[in-house]
Amino acid sequence: MSFWKRAFPAIALTLFAGAALAAGDMGGEVKKQSLNITAIVMFLAFVGATLGITYWAAQRTKTAKDFYTAGGGITGFQNGLAIAGDYMSAASFLGISGLVFANGYDGLIYSVGWLVGWPIIMFLMAEQLRNLGKYTYADVVSYRFQRVPMRTMAATSSLVVVILYLIGQMVGAGKLIQVLFGLEYVYAVILVGVLIIVYVTVGGMLATTWVQIIKAILLLSGATIIAFGALYMAAGSFSMEAMFQKAVAIHPKKEAIMSPGAMVSDPIEAISLGLALMFGTAGLPHILMRFFTVSNAKEARKSVFYATGFIGYFYILTFLIGFGAIVLLTTNPEFLDAAGKLRGGQNMAAVNLAAAVGGNLLLGFISAVAFATILAVVSGLTLAGASAISHDLYANVFAHGNANEQQEVRISKMATVGLGVIAILLGIAFEQQNIAFLVGLTFSVAASANFPLIITSVYWSKMTTKGALLGGWLGLISATLFVILGPTVWKDILGNAEAIFPYKNPALFSMTIAFLGIFIGSILDSSENGKQECASYEAQDVRCQTGIGAEGAASH
Amino acid sequence: MQQDLVHAIKSNPKYHEMVSKRATFSWLLAIAMLAIYYGFILVIAFNKQLLAQPLFAGPPASVATVGIPVGISVILLAFLLTGIYVYRANTVFDKLNNEIKEEVL
Numbered sequence: 001m002s003f004w005k006r007a008f009p010a011i012a013l014t015l016f017a018g019a020a021l022a023a024g025d026m027g028g029e030v031k032k033q034s035l036n037i038t039a040i041v042m043f044l045a046f047v048g049a050t051l052g053i054t055y056w057a058a059q060r061t062k063t064a065k066d067f068y069t070a071g072g073g074i075t076g077f078q079n080g081l082a083i084a085g086d087y088m089s090a091a092s093f094l095g096i097s098g099l100v101f102a103n104g105y106d107g108l109i110y111s112v113g114w115l116v117g118w119p120i121i122m123f124l125m126a127e128q129l130r131n132l133g134k135y136t137y138a139d140v141v142s143y144r145f146q147r148v149p150m151r152t153m154a155a156t157s158s159l160v161v162v163i164l165y166l167i168g169q170m171v172g173a174g175k176l177i178q179v180l181f182g183l184e185y186v187y188a189v190i191l192v193g194v195l196i197i198v199y200v201t202v203g204g205m206l207a208t209t210w211v212q213i214i215k216a217i218l219l220l221s222g223a224t225i226i227a228f229g230a231l232y233m234a235a236g237s238f239s240m241e242a243m244f245q246k247a248v249a250i251h252p253k254k255e256a257i258m259s260p261g262a263m264v265s266d267p268i269e270a271i272s273l274g275l276a277l278m279f280g281t282a283g284l285p286h287i288l289m290r291f292f293t294v295s296n297a298k299e300a301r302k303s304v305f306y307a308t309g310f311i312g313y314f315y316i317l318t319f320l321i322g323f324g325a326i327v328l329l330t331t332n333p334e335f336l337d338a339a340g341k342l343r344g345g346q347n348m349a350a351v352n353l354a355a356a357v358g359g360n361l362l363l364g365f366i367s368a369v370a371f372a373t374i375l376a377v378v379s380g381l382t383l384a385g386a387s388a389i390s391h392d393l394y395a396n397v398f399a400h401g402n403a404n405e406q407q408e409v410r411i412s413k414m415a416t417v418g419l420g421v422i423a424i425l426l427g428i429a430f431e432q433q434n435i436a437f438l439v440g441l442t443f444s445v446a447a448s449a450n451f452p453l454i455i456t457s458v459y460w461s462k463m464t465t466k467g468a469l470l471g472g473w474l475g476l477i478s479a480t481l482f483v484i485l486g487p488t489v490w491k492d493i494l495g496n497a498e499a500i501f502p503y504k505n506p507a508l509f510s511m512t513i514a515f516l517g518i519f520i521g522s523i524l525d526s527s528e529n530g531k532q533e534c535a536s537y538e539a540q541d542v543r544c545q546t547g548i549g550a551e552g553a554a555s556h
Numbered sequence: 557m558q559q560d561l562v563h564a565i566k567s568n569p570k571y572h573e574m575v576s577k578r579a580t581f582s583w584l585l586a587i588a589m590l591a592i593y594y595g596f597i598l599v600i601a602f603n604k605q606l607l608a609q610p611l612f613a614g615p616p617a618s619v620a621t622v623g624i625p626v627g628i629s630v631i632l633l634a635f636l637l638t639g640i641y642v643y644r645a646n647t648v649f650d651k652l653n654n655e656i657k658e659e660v661l
Contacts, residue, residue: 108627109600116593116630119637123582123589127645244619258621259608260600267601274597301645305638312631319628539562545575546565546653548661 038364039180046214046372050199053210057203064405065551067204067412068135068387069292072551074209076299080306083290085212086380087281087307088219088314090373091172091439094347096315100322101329101342101349104247104257107322111315113274117281118311122304125282127297128458131543131550136384137288138392141453141472144536145465146529148397153472155392157449158285160476162385163426164442165284166378166419170427173374179344180351180367185431193424196379200386200420201413205293208379215376218369220314226350226366227317229357230324240320247326257326269503276507280443283450286384297547318350325349328356382419389415437488440505444483448475448510456518458544461537464530467522475514482506564660574652581644585637596630 100107138154607623
C-alpha cells in the first residue's frame with residue numbers, strides 16, 4: 001500500500017509537468033488497479049501490430065535515407081497524422097484534461113498556446129526546412145556555415161532537448177503503466193526502452209512513422225468517444241450549456257471554472273510562457289525531423305495543415321473531457337478515494353472518465369492507447385537523438401563528411417541502443433524526483449537555442465558562423481541557467497528562500513539574448529569566412545525558395 | 557547549386573514575383589496569428605472580466621462565458637489560417653515556381 005502512496009504523488013507531478021505547472025492536487029490514497037484483462041489484450045494487440053509493421057518496414061529500410069526519413073516517401077496526410085502522433089503526448093492528453101478538471105477554463109489557455117506554434121511553423125519554416133535539409137535540422141542551420149562547430153552546437157542542443165523530453169516521458173510512462181497495468185515501475189520503464197529500441201533500430205523512420213500514425217488514430221478515436229459520450233451522459237443531450245451548468249453547480253470553484261483564473265496573472269510571465277510554447281514547438285528536433293520524410297515542400301506544408309487540424313480537434317476534446325469529468329466523476333464514489341478526491345489524482349481524470357463512460361472495455365482501450373502514445377513519442381525522440389549523434393556528430397564532425405552511408409546507419413543504430421539504455425537509466429534515476437520543471441525547460445531551450453538559429457539562417461543574409469555560434473550557445477546556456485535560477489528549481493526544488501531569476505518562464509529573455517547574440521556576433525564578424533558565408537546566402541535562398549537542388553524522394 | 561543557375565533564376569522576373577508574393581503573404585499570416593494569440597493572452601492578463609461575461613445575457617444568463625467561444629475560435633482560426641496558406645501556395649506560388657523551373661532548367 002505504501003508503495004502506491006509513494007507512487008501517486010509522483011504520477012500527479014509527472015503528468016502535471018506536461019502542463020508545465022507547479023503544485024496542485026497530488027491525489028490521495030489510491031487502490032491498485034485490478035488486473036485489467038481488456039487493457040492487456042488491447043495493449044498486446046497494439047504491440048503485435050507495431051512489431052509486424054516494424055518487420056515490414058525493415059524490409060524497406062536499406063539506405064541511410066530510408067533509415068532517417070523513410071525514403072522521403074511519406075505523404076502529407078500520413079505525415080500530418082504522424083506529426084500529431086508525435087506531438088499529442090500522454091502528458092498533454094492526461095495533463096490538459098486533468099487541468100480542465102481541476103481549474104476549468106485555464107486548461108484551454110494552455111491548449112491554445114500549444115497549438116498556435118503550428119501555423120507559424122507552416123508560414124515560416126516547413127517548406128524552407130524541406131528544401132534545405134536532408135535528415136536533421138542541423139543540415140539547415142549549417143547549410144552555409146562552418147560545418148564542425150555548427151553541427152557540434154546543433155547536435156548538442158538537439159540532444160539536450162531530446163534527453164530532457166525523454167526523462168519526462170520515461171518517468172510518466174513508468175508511473176502510468178504501473179497504475180494502468182499493475183506492472184512494477186522498473187519493469188515498465190525497461191519494457192518501454194526495449195520496445196522503442198526494437199522499433200527504431202529495426203524499422204527506422206518508416207516503422208516510427210507508422211507507430212505514430214496508428215497511435216494518433218487510436219488516441220483521436222478514443223478521445224472522441226470519451227468526450228462525446230461524457231457530454232451526452234453529463235448533459236442528457238449534446239448541449240454544452242447543460243453540461244457547463246451541472247459542472248458549475250458541482251465544482252468547488254463554482255462559476256470561476258468558466259473564465260480565466262489566476263493561472264495567467266503576470267503579463268511578463270504570460271508572454272514569456274506563450275513564446276516558449278509557440279516557438280518551442282518550432283524548435284523540437286523530433287518534430288522538425290518529420291519534415292524530411294515527405295517528398296517535397298508541397299507535402300511538407302500539407303502535413304502541417306493536417307497536423308494542425310488533428311491537434312486542434314484533440315485539444316477541443318480534452319476540454320470537453322475535463323468538463324465531463326467534473327460532472328460525472330466529482331460525486332461518484334466509485335471514482336473517489338477515502339478523502340473524497342479523484343482516484344489517482346487530477347491527471348487520471350480522462351482515464352477514470354473512460355471507465356465512467358464505457359466501462360471496463362473503454363478503460364482498457366484508453367489504457368492501451370496511453371501506453372501506445374508513450375511508445376510513439378519516445379520512438380520519435382530516440383530517432384531524433386540518434387540522428388543527431390550519427391548524422392551530425394559522427395558523419396559531419398568526427399568523419400568530416402567522409403563517412404560512408406552504411407557506417408553512418410550502423411552508428412545510428414548503436415546510438416539508438418545507447419539512448420534507449422540512457423532513457424531507461426534516467427527513467428529509473430528520476431522516479432522519485434520532482435520533474436515538473438522539465439517540460440518548461442525543454443520548450444524554453446528549444447525556443448531559445450534551435451528556433452532563433454533556424455529562422456535567422458533561413459531569412460537573414462548577413463548571418464555568419466560567429467554570430468550563429470554566439471547566439472546559439474547563449475540561447476542554450478541562458479535558457480538553462482534561468483530555469484535553474486528561477487522559482488521552479490531554485491526556490492521550489494532546491495529550497496532557497498528567493499529565486500535569483502524572478503520568472504518561471506525565461507523564453508522572453510533567453511530568446512532575446514539568442515537573437516541579439518546572432519545579430520551582434522554576425523555584425524562584428526569581419527573575417528574572410530564571414531564574407532563568404534554572406535555571399536553564399538544567395539544560392540541558399542534560391543534553393544530554399546524554389547526547391548531546386550532539394551533532396552528528392554527515394555525511388556523504390 | 558551552380559552560380560550560373562542561381563543567376564538565371566534570379567534574373568527571372570517570375571522568381572521575384574513569387575518570392576515577394578510569398579514573403580508578403582506568409583509574414584502577413586504569421587503576424588495575424590501572433591496578433592490573435594497575443595491579443596487573447598493580453599486580454600487574459602489585463603482584462604479577464606471581458607471573457608468572464610455570460611455568452612447569452614438571458615435571463616436566465618448562460619453559464620457559458622464569452623471566453624469559451626473566444627478560446628475555441630483561436631484554435632479554429634489557427635487551422636483556418638493554415639488552410640488559407642495551403643490553398644494559396646498550391647494555386648499561386650506553386651504555379652509560379654513550376655513556370656520558373658520550366659524556364660530555367
